[in-house]
Amino acid sequence: MSGLLSVEEARARLLALFSPVGTESVPLAAAGGRVLAEDAVATRPQPPFDASAMDGYAIREEDHRAGNRLAVIGASAAGARFEGAVRPGTAVRIFTGAPVPDGADRVVIQENTTRVEDSVTLDEAAPGGTNIRPAGGDFMPGDRIAAPRRLAPADLALLAAMNIARPVLRRRPVVALIATGDELAMPGETPGPDQILCSNNFGLKAMLEAAGAEARMLPIARDTPESLTAAFDLAAGADLVVTLGGASVGEHDLVRATALGRGLDLSFYKIAMRPGKPLMAGRLGTTPMIGLPGNPVSAMVCGLLFVLPAVRRMLGLPEEAALRFPARLEAALEPNGPRAHYMMSRAEPEPGGWRIEAFGRQDSSLLSVLSRANALLVRPPHDPARASGDRVEFLWI
Ligand SMILES: Nc1nc2c(c(=O)[nH]1)N[C@H]1C(S)=C(S)[C@@H](COP(=O)(O)OP(=O)(O)OC[C@H]3O[C@@H](n4cnc5c(N)ncnc54)[C@H](O)[C@@H]3O)O[C@H]1N2
Ligand code: MOO
Numbered sequence: 001m002s003g004l005l006s007v008e009e010a011r012a013r014l015l016a017l018f019s020p021v022g023t024e025s026v027p028l029a030a031a032g033g034r035v036l037a038e039d040a041v042a043t044r045p046q047p048p049f050d051a052s053a054m055d056g057y058a059i060r061e062e063d064h065r066a067g068n069r070l071a072v073i074g075a076s077a078a079g080a081r082f083e084g085a086v087r088p089g090t091a092v093r094i095f096t097g098a099p100v101p102d103g104a105d106r107v108v109i110q111e112n113t114t115r116v117e118d119s120v121t122l123d124e125a126a127p128g129g130t131n132i133r134p135a136g137g138d139f140m141p142g143d144r145i146a147a148p149r150r151l152a153p154a155d156l157a158l159l160a161a162m163n164i165a166r167p168v169l170r171r172r173p174v175v176a177l178i179a180t181g182d183e184l185a186m187p188g189e190t191p192g193p194d195q196i197l198c199s200n201n202f203g204l205k206a207m208l209e210a211a212g213a214e215a216r217m218l219p220i221a222r223d224t225p226e227s228l229t230a231a232f233d234l235a236a237g238a239d240l241v242v243t244l245g246g247a248s249v250g251e252h253d254l255v256r257a258t259a260l261g262r263g264l265d266l267s268f269y270k271i272a273m274r275p276g277k278p279l280m281a282g283r284l285g286t287t288p289m290i291g292l293p294g295n296p297v298s299a300m301v302c303g304l305l306f307v308l309p310a311v312r313r314m315l316g317l318p319e320e321a322a323l324r325f326p327a328r329l330e331a332a333l334e335p336n337g338p339r340a341h342y343m344m345s346r347a348e349p350e351p352g353g354w355r356i357e358a359f360g361r362q363d364s365s366l367l368s369v370l371s372r373a374n375a376l377l378v379r380p381p382h383d384p385a386r387a388s389g390d391r392v393e394f395l396w397i
Helices: 007-015 153-161 200-210 225-234 255-261 296-314 367-372
Strands: 023-025 056-059 069-076 090-094 106-109 113-116 119-122 168-170 174-179 214-217 240-244 264-269 280-284 287-292 325-329 340-350 353-358 375-379 391-396
Touching: 007 264, 007 280, 007 296, 056 069, 174 200, 174 225, 200 214, 200 240, 200 296, 225 255, 240 296, 255 264, 255 280, 255 287, 287 296, 296 340, 296 367, 325 340, 340 367, 340 391, 353 375, 353 391
Parallel strands: 069 090, 174 214, 174 240, 240 287, 325 353
Antiparallel strands: 023 168, 056 090, 056 106, 069 119, 113 119, 264 280, 280 287, 325 391, 340 353, 340 375, 375 391
């Protein structure tokens, strides 16, 4: 057992199978959540002119005195500037976002003025800012959003403000999902007496799509080489083929043998991890393949730890150092065996950090437990028994 590959070594070998996919230019409205592949560079300043931050009157600083009465000589609105200049003793009515006219270097808010016909009197000379947003105060030509970057909603708004209508993005990597097993029926079907519902590909699809990939759920492959072969054929063109189940050592676990028969260049099989021991990865021709174990929790945990980093690599994103948080253990744990154990757990905040409790039942078939978990408590191989109050580490899921 101790001869099994460590999680870290397996991850390094697996990532070596991947490189970034190509790029495409995409309409901005469809770019949310996608990965910017080339720096986006502003070609204009924002705002493009000195702009008023308030509704009020544009005046000269020298006229900014309580009781001063100024002649209102025009108006500057957002989208329609006042073409003249503000001279001493005059003011221009101005609105939020409007260009500040020449000569003016302050906007007084209308609440601090009294307007009578064509003149305005300043009620008070309010100290503080000028209420003018300088040209280029947000960004200047040449300012950039650096790639690679997963585009958040605020980035979309910024790209729009920069007038970048079609950013260059990483293509969404296509992941073919092949669930395997004679026992599987699809949700919505009426399962036979010996059947269960196929769940793993739904979990993986949601996980992959949240990470920016496109998941193609292929028809369930039955436990025959022919059916698996047909599924591999259908996966042609994908950037990654992920099989679910059939990874173990029973007579019905045909994934490895069938893939080897199609020329799989196996990088590794079996790792020192619980759940997830029968994980495999390699290359089918030019296409990377990951074989996930069939147990539902194993499939999801291996998806988080191995498939998501592969998607990040295909998206050209830097490898994420697995973010481990320290926590105080709530309930004692038995010594760990030779495999790293990723335990379904609940982490909650407490003053100064986190506390964590691993669920009592950790069997890798228990989706109801996984769905209540928000964290995986990580136990290294041969971790000794842990007492309540010990410091442990966890990952958010
Ligand atoms: N003699 C041994 N038996 C097993 C070993 C071992 O080392 N020696 N390892 C165990 C471990 S650990 C795991 S994990 C599983 C992995 O087995 P497979 O990858 O071959 O998975 P299956 O046998 O196909 O299925 C396991 C289990 O999960 C259910 N399943 C499969 N696919 C789905 C799906 N798409 N949706 C929902 N549930 C699914 C399947 O019905 C089985 O109950 O092997 C152990 N055995
Ligand atoms: O590795 Mo299996 O994934 O322990 O259930």
